[in-house]
Amino acid sequence: MKVAQLFRDYFAKNGIGLGSFLLVAVLFWVVILIVLPQLSMLDFSFRHHLPPPEMGGPKDTYTIEHYKYLVLGAPGADTTYNVVDLGVFGRTLLAALFVTILDLVLCYPLAYYLGQSRGGGAIRILVLLLIIPYWINEILRAFAFRIIFGESGLINEMMLAMGLISDPVDFIRANVALYAGLGYAYILLMIFPIYNVIESLDRNQIEAARDMGAPWWRIHWRVVIPYAKPGISSGCTMVFMLSAGALAAPQILGGPSSLWFTQIIYQWFNTGGNWPRGAAFAIVLLVTCIIIVLSMMRLFKVKIGDIGK
Amino acid sequence: MTKGVDVDLENVWIRFGDFVAVREANVNIKGGEFFSFLGPSGCGKTTILRSVSGFLEPSEGTVRIGGRDMTGIGPNKRPTALIFQNLALFPLMKIWENITFSMEVKGASKAERRKRADELLEMIALPDQGEKLPSELSGGQKQRVAIARALCAEPDVLLLDEPLSALDLKLRQHMRTELREIQQRVGITFIYITHDQGEALTMSDNVAVMRAGVVDQIGSGHTVYNDPATPFVASFVGENNVFRGKVKSIDGDMALISTNRTGELLARIATTAQGTLKVGDPAMLFVRPEALNIAPDITPAPNRFAAMVKHEEFEGQIYNVFLEGSEGKEIKMSLVNIGTERQSAEGMNLTLEYVPEQAVVLPAGELASE
Ligand SMILES: Nc1ncnc2c1ncn2[C@@H]1O[C@H](COP(=O)(O)OP(=O)(O)OP(=O)(O)O)[C@@H](O)[C@H]1O
Ligand SMILES: [Mg+2]
Numbered sequence: 001m002k003v004a005q006l007f008r009d010y011f012a013k014n015g016i017g018l019g020s021f022l023l024v025a026v027l028f029w030v031v032i033l034i035v036l037p038q039l040s041m042l043d044f045s046f047r048h049h050l051p052p053p054e055m056g057g058p059k060d061t062y063t064i065e066h067y068k069y070l071v072l073g074a075p076g077a078d079t080t081y082n083v084v085d086l087g088v089f090g091r092t093l094l095a096a097l098f099v100t101i102l103d104l105v106l107c108y109p110l111a112y113y114l115g116q117s118r119g120g121g122a123i124r125i126l127v128l129l130l131i132i133p134y135w136i137n138e139i140l141r142a143f144a145f146r147i148i149f150g151e152s153g154l155i156n157e158m159m160l161a162m163g164l165i166s167d168p169v170d171f172i173r174a175n176v177a178l179y180a181g182l183g184y185a186y187i188l189l190m191i192f193p194i195y196n197v198i199e200s201l202d203r204n205q206i207e208a209a210r211d212m213g214a215p216w217w218r219i220h221w222r223v224v225i226p227y228a229k230p231g232i233s234s235g236c237t238m239v240f241m242l243s244a245g246a247l248a249a250p251q252i253l254g255g256p257s258s259l260w261f262t263q264i265i266y267q268w269f270n271t272g273g274n275w276p277r278g279a280a281f282a283i284v285l286l287v288t289c290i291i292i293v294l295s296m297m298r299l300f301k302v303k304i305g306d307i308g309k
Numbered sequence: 310m311t312k313g314v315d316v317d318l319e320n321v322w323i324r325f326g327d328f329v330a331v332r333e334a335n336v337n338i339k340g341g342e343f344f345s346f347l348g349p350s351g352c353g354k355t356t357i358l359r360s361v362s363g364f365l366e367p368s369e370g371t372v373r374i375g376g377r378d379m380t381g382i383g384p385n386k387r388p389t390a391l392i393f394q395n396l397a398l399f400p401l402m403k404i405w406e407n408i409t410f411s412m413e414v415k416g417a418s419k420a421e422r423r424k425r426a427d428e429l430l431e432m433i434a435l436p437d438q439g440e441k442l443p444s445e446l447s448g449g450q451k452q453r454v455a456i457a458r459a460l461c462a463e464p465d466v467l468l469l470d471e472p473l474s475a476l477d478l479k480l481r482q483h484m485r486t487e488l489r490e491i492q493q494r495v496g497i498t499f500i501y502i503t504h505d506q507g508e509a510l511t512m513s514d515n516v517a518v519m520r521a522g523v524v525d526q527i528g529s530g531h532t533v534y535n536d537p538a539t540p541f542v543a544s545f546v547g548e549n550n551v552f553r554g555k556v557k558s559i560d561g562d563m564a565l566i567s568t569n570r571t572g573e574l575l576a577r578i579a580t581t582a583q584g585t586l587k588v589g590d591p592a593m594l595f596v597r598p599e600a601l602n603i604a605p606d607i608t609p610a611p612n613r614f615a616a617m618v619k620h621e622e623f624e625g626q627i628y629n630v631f632l633e634g635s636e637g638k639e640i641k642m643s644l645v646n647i648g649t650e651r652q653s654a655e656g657m658n659l660t661l662e663y664v665p666e667q668a669v670v671l672p673a674g675e676l677a678s679e
Contacts, residue, residue: 204393207364207397208391210364211364211385212390212414213385213462214385214410214414222399222413227400
């Protein structure tokens with residue numbers, strides 16, 4: 001009854017033509033492009049790795065061997081747990097968390113400044129400067145970072161010239177390049193949501209807090225940050241999800257010893273040719289990320305509905 | 310609570326680039342006084358208040374609070390509390406947290422703060438509302454919370470920037486009385502900003518009337534209303550009928566003005582103009598609508614003139630009668646409603662009179678544009 005009413009209102013508002021088009025487009029988007037592929041991945045992850053002729057045959061049954069593999073390793077291995085893969089998995093999540101925090105620390109002051117300084121041409125130029133590098137594609141940007149951070153790169157050259165260091169620093173091996181590259185890649189996704197909420201914060205509230213004797217840090221802690229929380233959490237969610245799932249940047253900028261979990265997934269899909277295992281790993285990553293995000297939101301008392309704001 | 314302290318502005322100029330927002334302000338506000346700045350929008354009232362609260366340094370001159378030079382002292386270090394034009398309550402803090410924010414800053418314990426919040430909530434007649442959020446209160450309640458929040462800081466001077474402008478008429482009138490009561494109870498200096506002359510007159514001990522960055526007159530509401538210092542004050546504070554003309558003769562503190570359209574009229578020279586106004590000077594004569602009456606006979610006199618009734622407005626306690634004098638001169642007269650049945654007088658030719666001591670003569674000058 002309620003649903004029928006909803007549909008009637010919807011069509012009354014948008015007209016039959018536009019209304020049905022929107023409905024079909026959204027359904028297509030959600031079902032064909034999001035739900036079905038993910039469902040088939042989920043299905044894949046529970047199947048045996050079989051050569052194509054045996055697919056659909058009697059051996060093609062459901063199994064949890066790939067999930068078991070991620071946790072316990074190959075049967076008969078000399079460790080009880082799959083230390084290598086789990087280690088990479090944990091390190092990837094920690095690194096993604098680190099990138100998120102790094103971006104938050106960098107972007108909050110910037111977003112605050114952009115949001116609170118009233119209008120003006122200078123601000124627009126600043127924002128434009130932030131956007132322009134994003135016209136360059138991800139791979140090119142990653143390689144540019146490689147050049148900047150390389151042993152004979154710009155930064156090493158400059159520090160050598162200024163006499164700050166006597167030997168070049170290997171930023172790539174130390175993963176500095178990776179964190180910088182990832183952090184940089186998602187800066188905008190952090191700045192804009194925070195900027196959006198802070199822009200709507202009444203300046204008088206900041207002044208009122210100041211008038212009552214609050215030092216700047218308390219003004220941020222008690223007035224600005226609580227207000228900006230929806231923006232902060234939507235920025236953090238995006239940055240965390242995307243860095244945990246990044247592939248190009250770790251591939252290009254990661255040190256020789258650092259493996260990103262997505263790289264392992266990629267290997268199973270690609271060189272390993274074991275799609276079910278790749279799918280299982282990818283699903284574990286996705287579900288874990290979602291759980292982390294949801295529990296963080298719980299911890300910081302953010303409602304899902306607030307994030308869209 | 311601390312007793313209020315003096316606030317002095319000495320030769321204060323405030324400039325924004327080339328624009329002069331406040332020009333040579335000299336104001337002495339006595340401790341424990343309810344002082345208002347009254348002026349039209351954009352005349353620099355908020356700017357003056359911000360220089361007292363410390364958000365703005367005067368370009369020239371000094372602000373003293375309790376005799377102490379405030380130059381270089383930030384808003385968080387001054388003994389003032391400001392109530393903003395839009396209140397600026399913290400939307401995400403509960404009412405009691407809002408009220409006691411200044412104590413939180415000083416590191417008071419939660420128990421102390423709760424206790425103080427309850428006292429203040431009692432005072433503003435909002436007991437048991439401490440757990441609510443500002444968005445759950447009505448306009449007038451938020452208003453009172455803002456006052457409590459400012460008082461909680463135990464300031465020596467409370468600064469109020471048109472805090473009633475967002476309220477409806479009834480509530481505004483009610484809050485006027487309430488504010489005045491609170492001020493008398495806590496005894497601290499209140500500096501109140503408004504463009505509403507009714508507010509300024511009802512609440513204040515003293516009023517400063519401002520015009521485009523200049524303080525035109527400082528005095529009690531009574532003085533400002535009855536003995537204005539400039540044509541601007543005469544026309545901005547309350548309503549006035551203005552007659553332009555030249556001084557024909559002066560006798561003591563009375564002057565006879567030959568007006569442009571209404572013949573010769575007699576009135577008292579305003580205190581500030583006594584001794585300086587000379588025969589032949591361009592002058593303005595002001596008669597309040599309520600000072601006008603219907604003359605008992607039509608004998609000409611220098612406090613009488615003829616006018617024809619255009620229309621009337623009934624306002625309850627008074628009738629406003631709009632008339633047309635000679636050469637289309639617009640006149641307004643207010644008559645007290647004494648409850649007897651009146652016949653509409655539209656189109657009637659009347660002779661109006663006033664008591665010359667109740668009308669004021671000033672040297673010609675700029676009027677408030679309404
Ligand atoms: N930061 C600023 N920069 C430039 N000009 C300003 C600034 N602040 C105020 N002004 C100007 O100073 C003048 C006085 O402003 P102010 O806010 O004091 O007016 P006000 O009397 O409080 O008016 P209202 O009753 O509308 O609040 C205005 O013309 C305004 O444009
Ligand atoms: Mg103002």
